[in-house]
Structure formats: structure tokens, C-alpha cells
Amino acid sequence: GALVYQYPRRTICKSGTSMRMECQAVGFQATSVAWYRQSPQKTFELIALSTVNSAIKYEQNFTQEKFPISHPNLSFSSMTVLNAYLEDRGLYLCGAAGTGKDTQYFGPGTRLLVL
Amino acid sequence: GDSVTQTEGQVALSEEDFLTIHCNYSASGYPALFWYVQYPGEGPQFLFRASRDKEKGSSRGFEATYDKGTTSFHLRKASVQESDSAVYYCALGTNTGKLTFGDGTVLTVKP
Numbered sequence: 308g309a310l311v312y313q314y315p316r317r318t319i320c321k322s323g324t325s326m327r328m329e330c331q332a333v334g335f336q337a338t339s340v341a342w343y344r345q346s347p348q349k350t351f352e353l354i355a356l357s358t359v360n361s362a363i364k365y366e367q368n369f370t371q372e373k374f375p376i377s378h379p380n381l382s383f384s385s386m387t388v389l390n391a392y393l394e395d396r397g398l399y400l401c402g403a404a405g406t407g408k409d410t411q412y413f414g415p416g417t418r419l420l421v422l
Numbered sequence: 423g424d425s426v427t428q429t430e431g432q433v434a435l436s437e438e439d440f441l442t443i444h445c446n447y448s449a450s451g452y453p454a455l456f457w458y459v460q461y462p463g464e465g466p467q468f469l470f471r472a473s474r475d476k477e478k479g480s481s482r483g484f485e486a487t488y489d490k491g492t493t494s495f496h497l498r499k500a501s502v503q504e505s506d507s508a509v510y511y512c513a514l515g516t517n518t519g520k521l522t523f524g525d526g527t528v529l530t531v532k533p
Contacts, residue, residue, distance in 0.1 A: 341519070348525075350526070351523040353521070356520055400465050409473075409517075413465035413466045414465050415465045416464075
């Protein structure tokens with residue numbers, strides 16, 4: 308089956324520092340990877356959609372300068388939160404979809420706490 | 423822009439009750455429609471999808487029928503169990519690869 312792993316599951320960083328999170332797809336080729344942030348109220352914000360061999364598309368209010376994403380192959384993606392502040396807290400989820408498929412499979416998320 | 427509306431923010435039921443969670447969408451063309459379930463401490467799990475008018479998706483006893491006329495994809499289950507307690511999300515997807523989620527419905531099932 309399609310499995311998605313995320314590392315770390317939980318991280319704490321000091322305000323103004325950066326942290327990197329990883330997403331790994333197992334059992335299928337993750338042609339596209341979407342990164343979301345889930346708020347404490349459980350709503351989802353799409354940060355960006357990355358497709359292998361295409362430009363990464365960021366949503367309004369999210370920039371490459373703040374959330375640089377790497378998607379070097381069909382099984383791995385990473386995202387860094389640069390210069391994190393309190394408003395960046397939340398659960399960061401990656402959703403991966405296979406070639407020609409629109410169903411995204413999600414990892415368990417990386418919970419970011421900023422002190 | 424695309425949007426998904428889930429009418430119920432919270433639903434409380436007893437075991438063996440019938441479940442309905444309402445989902446309506448707004449989008450151009452024929453979006454794909456999805457249901458996901460999220461348990462505490464986990465990411466959303468894909469339940470099922472549908473992409474054509476009158477198509478029914480189903481999994482684990484849950485089902486929903488794509489209705490383009492009423493722009494709906496309501497989730498139903500005939501007999502819920504305590505283990506079904508979770509947050510349920512309706513979502514729509516377009517050919518851009520993006521998913522737009524509803525705000526979620528918290529289902530609590532009492533034994």
C-alpha cells in the first residue's frame with residue numbers, strides 16, 4: 308500500500324531559528340507532494356505544491372524565501388521553515404500523489420512548537 | 423475560488439446510530455471529491471473518492487454519492503461504532519493537483 312512517513316514527528320525551536328522537516332513516500336512514486344499546515348482549529352492551509360521536474364507553486368501568503376522546498380526524486384521531499392516565529396506553530400503535513408493520480412496520501416505530520 | 427462546506431462542526435451519536443455528514447462544494451467543472459478521516463495524533467487517511475456525477479465511493483462501511491445537481495458529497499454510514507470517533511474531512515481536487523478541504527466534522531460515538 309501507499310505509505311508516507313514524516314520526520315521528525317515533533318520539534319521545538321527557538322524563535323528566529325530554522326528547522327527542516329522531511330517527507331518520504333514508500334510503495335509508490337510521489338510525483339507530486341503538497342505541503343500543508345494544520346491549525347489548532349484543525350483547518351488546512353496549503354503552503355505549496357511540488358511536482359517533480361516542474362516549478363514549485365506557492366500559495367498566497369507563503370513564499371519560497373520562508374518555506375523553501377526540495378523535491379529531488381520520486382520518494383522524498385523536504386521543507387524548511389526559516390526564521391520561525393510563534394505564528395508558524397502548527398502541524399505540518401505532506402500529502403503525496405502518484406503519477407496521474409489525484410489522491411493524496413498523508414504522513415503523520417511534523418508538529419512545530421516555537422518558543 | 424474553490425470551496426468546501428461541511429455543515430456540521432460536531433456530531434455526537436450512540437453506537438449503531440445512522441451517520442450523515444453534509445458536504446457541499448463550489449467549483450467549476452468536474453472536480454474530484456474526497457473523504458478523509460483523521461484520528462488523534464495522525465495525518466488524514468484517505469477513505470474514498472468519486473469523480474463523476476452519480477458515482478458512489480465507499481470504504482469501511484462509509485459511502486457518499488457525487489451529486490453535481492446539488493453540488494454535494496454527503497458522507498453516510500448505517501451503523502457507527504465507537505472506533506469511528508474521529509474528525510472527518512470532505513475535500514475537492516482539481517487538475518491543478520491541489521486539494522481544498524472543508525473545516526472538518528468531529529464525530530463522537532458513545533458506547
